[in-house]
Amino acid sequence: MxxxxxxxxxxxxxxxxxxxxxxxxxxxxxxxxxxxxxxxxxxxxxxxxxxxxxxxxxxxxxxxxxxxxxxxxxxxxxxxxxxxxxxxxxxxxxxxxxxxxxxxxxxxxxxxxxxxxxxxxxxxxxxxxxxxxxxxxxxxxxxxxxxxxxxxxxxxxERGIIRTPLDPDVTFSDDPLRMMRAIRFATQLNFQIEPETFAAIERNCSRIEIISKERIIDELGKIMRSDIPSKGFILLDECKLLPLIFPELSALKGVETVEGRGHKDNFYHTLAVLDNVALRSQNEWLRWAALLHDIGKPRTKRYDARLGWTFHNHNYVGEKMIPGIFRRMKLPLNDKMKYVQKLVGLHMRPIVLAEEVVTDSAVRRLLFDAGDDIDDLMILCESDITSKNREKVKRFLDNFELVRTKLREIEEKDSIRNMKLPIRGEEIMETFGLPPSRPVGEILSAIKEAILDGKIPNEHEPARQFMLETAAAMGLQPVAK
Missing domain, CATH: 3.30.460.10 (Beta Polymerase, domain 2)
Known part of the structure; x- marks a missing residue:
């Protein structure tokens, strides 16, 4: 140039x-x-x-x-x-x-x-x-x-090359953060790392241990916010840095085969989901949710002779892993972490709906649990369809559109998103002369379930009548005033 x-x-x-x-x-x-x-x-x-x-x-x-x-x-x-x-x-x-x-x-x-x-x-x-x-x-x-x-x-x-001015072994050994910066620049600029420079990163990867978690996560964040973030994580894996800085993500790698039956490589699937999300959203924490959505799979992987490979409850296991990952990596332990946890925990729910008959009750529960994050959850779930089978992809995406339609209809009709129960615990205690106790919680839970099941509308009078009936079945009667 x-x-x-x-x-x-x-x-x-x-x-x-x-x-x-x-x-x-x-x-x-x-x-x-x-x-x-x-x-x-x-x-x-x-x-x-x-x-x-x-x-x-x-x-x-x-x-x-x-x-x-x-x-x-x-x-x-x-x-x-x-x-x-x-x-x-x-x-x-x-x-x-x-x-x-x-x-x-x-x-x-x-x-x-x-x-x-x-x-x-x-x-x-x-x-x-x-x-x-x-x-x-x-x-x-x-x-x-x-x-x-x-x-x-x-x-x-001109050539799109990342290269050190001097001996790369000296450059990276002196300041190991430069290894992360090389990968970050290659990702942001869509450049290639010059072969000898890249080989020096692999030779010196263990030096990353002297770098603070805060510095590392700053570079990872810049990779995450790039147009094609998967490139950075693939480079981190290839140069052997990934297992040192993010062992849980590295553990997703590989395909195991038993009796001729294998499962997909969950590492590359995860990166495909991440890129799909990046195409649709600049939300960095939605991207983190994409990166972590299957993080529980290595701990839940089982082989069943009848079913093949299973990862039962990997979403819930992954949800529980996130605070530990955020704490170790010096990511924020605040509402951002809770948002990622929520999406990881819920990401299988729309997929199950898309595979089955979409009932109003199931959609109400999804809307209630996801709240204002329902649109981001749907982006994550639609991005999770990475099959090479075009007919399968079309079927899932068509079903997701049906789920979206149901979500809109039920939200307009029932106002379920961020729903507040029309009956409060204080009203139950006052009506039946109860202290704070398990029966109060059971009545509140019954009211919530009745609303989500569509048995009663989300209104005070029908909810109060349901409260009286539920309490009577529990042997409780209103106290005289």
Whole structure:
């Protein structure tokens, strides 16, 4: 890929770059925009985060720029790291500009935190993770827009290649997070990892153990949010990182055969479901539900001579596994986790409905249990149909459309979604002179079941009459007032 000088000049033709260059010239400092912002110019991707490297103190350059910008800028300095950040708002534009002095780094074996020394631009480019992230554009007046590309990063952009600037074994051993970043960039950009670089990831995969769970999950999240997330998980598996960072997902791999009868590879099926969901939704947590929907299958797999391979209750087992997975991987233990749990636990229900006669009662119960997440649940279930048999796929999808129609009809008629019972426990206790107790719960449960079965409407008077009849059958009578 030849550098398009006009493309470079068009992107640098912004007041902020002109001002940074003027400040650097006044301080007699060579100054460059470097890394992802430069890469994304040539990939025609939007980018707001700007990295600036200078020879000398990056903090001093940031302080001088902030002084020129005045109240429009907010300066943060991180002196322990020799870096600074300027946040800048101009009209509807918000920019974050990171400043660092050019440096060279050396690492110890048990840490990804380097010993840092002042260095040249070449030293700074040497320490970059990949050639496509080592591109630099000069902002000084006499070299304005000059591209510095010592490692063939432009050629790698042209070929769609992820490659380290220096020895990949050293690069990944020094900072093992770069292995995750290689896979993340390959997934986001739909690039290939250069063979020797990929082989070095496999050789150094055990080094991932020194990386914090928070850093790993940040990269996994970016893979999950990409257009074709399966690519990242396949690469993680092929380079042997997956069993180290996500053993439950790795356990889905493989096909076992008994008496000539095998089951599908649940790992590749799961990734097909994930991609299907990604085509239909940007919801990251719906994607996590897709990735985890069959996570209970390895623990429930059984072979039956009559039925073949079974995975009974794998949805409920998977639902129970999720808090442990979220806790270990440092995913949020909040409503996001509960949402994923709910969808994993319920994902077989619409499939069962689609295989059988769709009764109003079954649809009411599904709508009640799924609540506002019913539409996401249906997306997950429709995405779960990955058969190569077109007739089977059409039959399931037609039946799912019937389920959707029933859901709409019953919601309009009965208002079941997020249903609140028309009778409360307090009314039962007051009517029969009961303390909080099991009979109160049994009457409430009977009312709920009657509404879901369509025996009574979701209204107070019919529910109260049903309450009186149920209580009488239990030997309870209203107390005199």
């Amino acid at each position: 030849q550098a398009d000088n006009q493309l470079i000049l068009d992107h640098l033709d912004q007041p902020i770059f002109r001002l940074i260059g003027e400040v650097a010239d006044a301080m007699n400092r060579p100054c460059f925009v470097i890394g992802g912002y430069v890469r994304d110019i040539f990939l025609h991707r939007p980018s707001k985060d700007i990295d600036i490297v200078t020879l000398g103190s990056g903090i001093e350059l940031a302080e001088a720029l902030a002084a020129r910008l005045g109240k429009r800028a907010h300066l943060s300095t991180f002196r322990n790291f020799g870096t600074a950040q300027v946040k800048y708002n101009r009209r509807d534009e918000h920019l974050e500009i990171e400043f660092v002095g050019a440096r060279k780094e050396s690492y110890s074996h048990d840490s990804r935190k380097p010993v840092v020394e002042d260095g040249t631009l070449q030293d700074d480019q040497n320490r970059r993770d990949f050639t496509i992230n080592a591109l630099a554009l000069c902002l000084n007046h006499d070299r304005w827009g000059e591209l510095v590309d010592p490692f063939g990063g432009m050629a790698d952009l």
